[in-house]
Amino acid sequence: MMLWLPFVVGMGVVLTVFQAHFREEQPTWGVLVAIAFATTILLALIPHFQATFQALTILAREASVSSLYLSPVLKTIGVAYLTSFGAQISREAGEETISALMELAGKLVILVIALPLLQAVLYALFGILGY
Amino acid sequence: MTDLSPIYRIAGLGILVAVLNIFLVQADRKEQAQMLSLAGVIIVLLWLVQMVGQLFADVEAVFRW
Numbered sequence: 001m002m003l004w005l006p007f008v009v010g011m012g013v014v015l016t017v018f019q020a021h022f023r024e025e026q027p028t029w030g031v032l033v034a035i036a037f038a039t040t041i042l043l044a045l046i047p048h049f050q051a052t053f054q055a056l057t058i059l060a061r062e063a064s065v066s067s068l069y070l071s072p073v074l075k076t077i078g079v080a081y082l083t084s085f086g087a088q089i090s091r092e093a094g095e096e097t098i099s100a101l102m103e104l105a106g107k108l109v110i111l112v113i114a115l116p117l118l119q120a121v122l123y124a125l126f127g128i129l130g131y
Numbered sequence: 132m133t134d135l136s137p138i139y140r141i142a143g144l145g146i147l148v149a150v151l152n153i154f155l156v157q158a159d160r161k162e163q164a165q166m167l168s169l170a171g172v173i174i175v176l177l178w179l180v181q182m183v184g185q186l187f188a189d190v191e192a193v194f195r196w
Contacts, residue, residue, distance in 0.1 A: 011135065018142075026168075029145050032175045036141050039182045040134065046189045053193065078194025082187065 008041055031093045038085060068120070072113050079109050137182060141175050 015037055022030030053074060060070045083106030090099035148171035155164035 011138070015138075026149075028168075028172050029175075032141060032172065032179060033138070033145075035179050035183070036138050036175075039179065039186050040137055043182070043186050043189065044134065046186075046193055050193045074194050078190050082190055085186075 004044060008044075012037070027093070031089065034092060035089055038089065042081075042085065068116070072117055075113050076110050079106055079113065082106070083109075137178065141178070144171055144175060147171075 015033060018033065019030050022033065056074075057070070060067075083102055087099040087102045087106075090096075090102065148168060151167055152164045155161075155167060
């Protein structure tokens with residue numbers, strides 16, 4: 001079941017050698033190969049993520065955790081993966097500005113996702129304090 | 132098993148473009164050589180945009196609960 005791991009690592013090592021060549025000769029192709037590898041590996045990992053999160057969801061349901069609390073966590077993880085995917089590729093190509101902006105957008109989205117939780121915490125606090 | 136065919140496809144196109152590039156440069160056609168490299172890069176970029184779009188859709192489906 002976990003046979004894809006040595007496959008991914010081996011492919012990564014081989015592509016690292018190619019990248020060392022590309023970076024000097026043709027940087028554009030180096031970036032393209034990096035994007036292709038990252039996308040392929042992430043696409044291959046998606047079903048495993050799905051299985052893990054389904055198990056997590058079942059666990060949460062048995063512990064009767066409200067979806068209000070689990071859903072932001074899962075969404076935040078997804079946003080973080082996507083953001084780091086784009087930001088890492090830009091940063092590796094030497095585009096610090098673009099990667100910083102991608103991370104800014106990701107942070108904003110995560111903040112928006114976390115807003116209802118913050119609201120709930122604050123209301124609970126106000127309830128205790130008696131406002 | 133992981134589907135690595137896009138990587139092989141991109142590597143193949145890259146090698147083809149590099150070889151043709153060398154020919155064109157040797158034949159003193161620098162302009163065409165540059166255009167050829169640009170065309171290759173754009174073709175690969177279009178493939179990759181499709182793949183990344185699929186990745187985004189999958190991530191959205193998995194992490195939405």
